[in-house]
Amino acid sequence: MASSNLAVKEALKANPVPSSVDPQEVHKWLQDFSWDFKAKGGKYPTKYNLDVNTREQFKLTAKEYARMESIKEERQYGTLLDGLDRLDAGNKVHPKWGEAMKVISNFLEVGEYAAIAGSALLWDAAQSPEQKNGYLAQVMDEVRHTNQTAYVNYYYGKHYYDPAGHTNMRQFRSVNPLYPGVRRAFGDGFLAGDAVESSINLQVVAEACFTNPLIVSLTEWAAANGDEITPTVYLSIETDELRHMANGYQTLVSVMTDPESFKYLQTDLDNAFWTQHKYLTPFVGFGLEYGSKYKVEPWVKSWNRWVYEDWAGIWLGRLQKFGIKSPKCLADAKKDAMWAHHDLALLAAALWPLTGIRMELPDEEAMNWFEANYPGWYDHYGKIYNEWKSLGFEDPKAGFCPLVWMMQNGHGIFIDHTSTLPFCPTLSKSASNPSFLEMNGKRFAFSEGHGERQWLQEPERYEFQNFFEQYEGWELSELVKAAGGVRSDGKTLLSQPHLRSTDMWTLEDLKRLNIVIPDPMKIMNWQPVH
Amino acid sequence: MANWYNTETRDEWQDQINSLRSVSAGVECLQSFRADHTGPDRKTYDLKKEVTWIESRIEMRLGQLHSEELISDEDLLSKTIDGKCAKEVVGEWVKKAADIDCKIKMEGLCIAYRKACKPPMVPINYFAAGEKILISKLMRLRAIGALDQTVEELREMRGVTRLSVQ
Numbered sequence A: 001m002a003s004s005n006l007a008v009k010e011a012l013k014a015n016p017v018p019s020s021v022d023p024q025e026v027h028k029w030l031q032d033f034s035w036d037f038k039a040k041g042g043k044y045p046t047k048y049n050l051d052v053n054t055r056e057q058f059k060l061t062a063k064e065y066a067r068m069e070s071i072k073e074e075r076q077y078g079t080l081l082d083g084l085d086r087l088d089a090g091n092k093v094h095p096k097w098g099e100a101m102k103v104i105s106n107f108l109e110v111g112e113y114a115a116i117a118g119s120a121l122l123w124d125a126a127q128s129p130e131q132k133n134g135y136l137a138q139v140m141d142e143v144r145h146t147n148q149t150a151y152v153n154y155y156y157g158k159h160y161y162d163p164a165g166h167t168n169m170r171q172f173r174s175v176n177p178l179y180p181g182v183r184r185a186f187g188d189g190f191l192a193g194d195a196v197e198s199s200i201n202l203q204v205v206a207e208a209c210f211t212n213p214l215i216v217s218l219t220e221w222a223a224a225n226g227d228e229i230t231p232t233v234y235l236s237i238e239t240d241e242l243r244h245m246a247n248g249y250q251t252l253v254s255v256m257t258d259p260e261s262f263k264y265l266q267t268d269l270d271n272a273f274w275t276q277h278k279y280l281t282p283f284v285g286f287g288l289e290y291g292s293k294y295k296v297e298p299w300v301k302s303w304n305r306w307v308y309e310d311w312a313g314i315w316l317g318r319l320q321k322f323g324i325k326s327p328k329c330l331a332d333a334k335k336d337a338m339w340a341h342h343d344l345a346l347l348a349a350a351l352w353p354l355t356g357i358r359m360e361l362p363d364e365e366a367m368n369w370f371e372a373n374y375p376g377w378y379d380h381y382g383k384i385y386n387e388w389k390s391l392g393f394e395d396p397k398a399g400f401c402p403l404v405w406m407m408q409n410g411h412g413i414f415i416d417h418t419s420t421l422p423f424c425p426t427l428s429k430s431a432s433n434p435s436f437l438e439m440n441g442k443r444f445a446f447s448e449g450h451g452e453r454q455w456l457q458e459p460e461r462y463e464f465q466n467f468f469e470q471y472e473g474w475e476l477s478e479l480v481k482a483a484g485g486v487r488s489d490g491k492t493l494l495s496q497p498h499l500r501s502t503d504m505w506t507l508e509d510l511k512r513l514n515i516v517i518p519d520p521m522k523i524m525n526w527q528p529v530h
Numbered sequence B: 001m002a003n004w005y006n007t008e009t010r011d012e013w014q015d016q017i018n019s020l021r022s023v024s025a026g027v028e029c030l031q032s033f034r035a036d037h038t039g040p041d042r043k044t045y046d047l048k049k050e051v052t053w054i055e056s057r058i059e060m061r062l063g064q065l066h067s068e069e070l071i072s073d074e075d076l077l078s079k080t081i082d083g084k085c086a087k088e089v090v091g092e093w094v095k096k097a098a099d100i101d102c103k104i105k106m107e108g109l110c111i112a113y114r115k116a117c118k119p120p121m122v123p124i125n126y127f128a129a130g131e132k133i134l135i136s137k138l139m140r141l142r143a144i145g146a147l148d149q150t151v152e153e154l155r156e157m158r159g160v161t162r163l164s165v166q
Ligand SMILES: [Fe+2]
Pocket: A112, A115, A141, A142, A145, A237
């Protein structure tokens, strides 16, 4: 039985740590360092045989690594704490964007945290010392990123005029129905299951495919909306990503030459792509386009360039000669890139008391931009937003709640069991093919076929209690209060349906709506289809 | 005020768990709890999200009772909770897997193994090593041809019922 701790101790005994920090000595030590396991094989299950001779393409030694990272840290924290403080950067951010960052940076922190464990899982599975070193460097990077994403919320909490939410999103997100989606894609996706599948989720799809549209686009949108904080931090994160993409490439190379291992690769690639896309495509698009006042490039265009052309075309194209194909679900993902984030935005607006941010419905200028870039947007979404506005969406005294409006108009909200995201079959414009199933006395909802397949193949992997199951029977204001969703006065809500400091909703206003959370899979008249 | 991390259901179970006085009573409690409330083949989903919390409390109590019995450090690491040789017990499960080439059968074996052997039933050093072998095999069986099976075939394989709102 291989004990990793013991193996580390034995390796250190064979190669004692250098007696100084002399760069040459450290360099030599690292080159000689090998992970000397008596018995090959890590702790966790995998389908694959990882090649013992794999080379790490990215030959960064610790002396270069540490020096480079410390300079990046100095620049980043120096800029934030000196230059940007004096320029009052925290208050130059457009409020719409300052609110979006409350969820964006907090949700991404989950990904960075899970990436620490994911890279460590790969360290455990890899057989070649050089490959292990590559993953180990990533573990260190991801620790850094976890701190950085949290620091964005911390910095905003100190310097932005409305800190509520930046300060306690880790607590409040537990009741946000959009939050389990990030846990599914980044949490489970990065660190649970086969180590190689985790690598495909994390490095091959999330990092090589999505960090370009995610982090590069995000910084562009941030800067356009007056935010100098996010680019300072996120671009510093992005400079580490090349190393992680190289790790993903090495994972593939280490298993591809073994015909036995190669048989499993395509299945994992398809599943990982769908898992990551299903969350990232709507969430990022929603964050950028609905969280901003000043618009940059439409999400669908960025997506097509980075995901479709650059990643699926060029990056995966290089692997074609080995027999790797682009995922079967790519065509459906492309449809989603056009509409999925608009679907999510509508549900986020309907669920505003649970988001923890102040969220304004699109104004006329935004509506024109949406219609110009997504023809057909107004007739589908814009009309609904205008109706909500006229019914008193923003007014705490009007007693209007979009959630009730949806139920009354026959637009049921369900939670997709695989991706864990909410969906509304009657208002969805993205690739949707809902199904409702019962197995062993429990009912399950699915928004589309790829996720349903994933669940049917590995049901125990997706055990999860959704928002409705978890909070069924709770009165909404009680739930918000219990989750820490009130400001320091003890009554005004963290979440607001507008950006003004007047007419803010309180717990009392929410209570008057008299919403008791139902479980749609229970209360509706479900019958077997014959 | 009510919250979601301290519920009546948990309190009731905690009382019941505190009243366990012997390893044999603890083993029985954990076995029946796992049969009724865990895994995709569970008898009921009534406990919802409380399942993992309650299971962990039974495991903790049972682990405590087990260590209070006069057993040696050596036995804690090498014997099952009912005194059998952990290596042999796990070896039997691995042997059972050798002839299986059907993913549904393999899945059933993995679920049964977890319910029967997850600590403190079998020490973690043997349980985890055994599970790694079993799950690696399940993963291999599942991945082959996974993209070619249609949703209809998969639904039939799982015996699910389709529902619609009337
Ligand atoms: Fe990262």
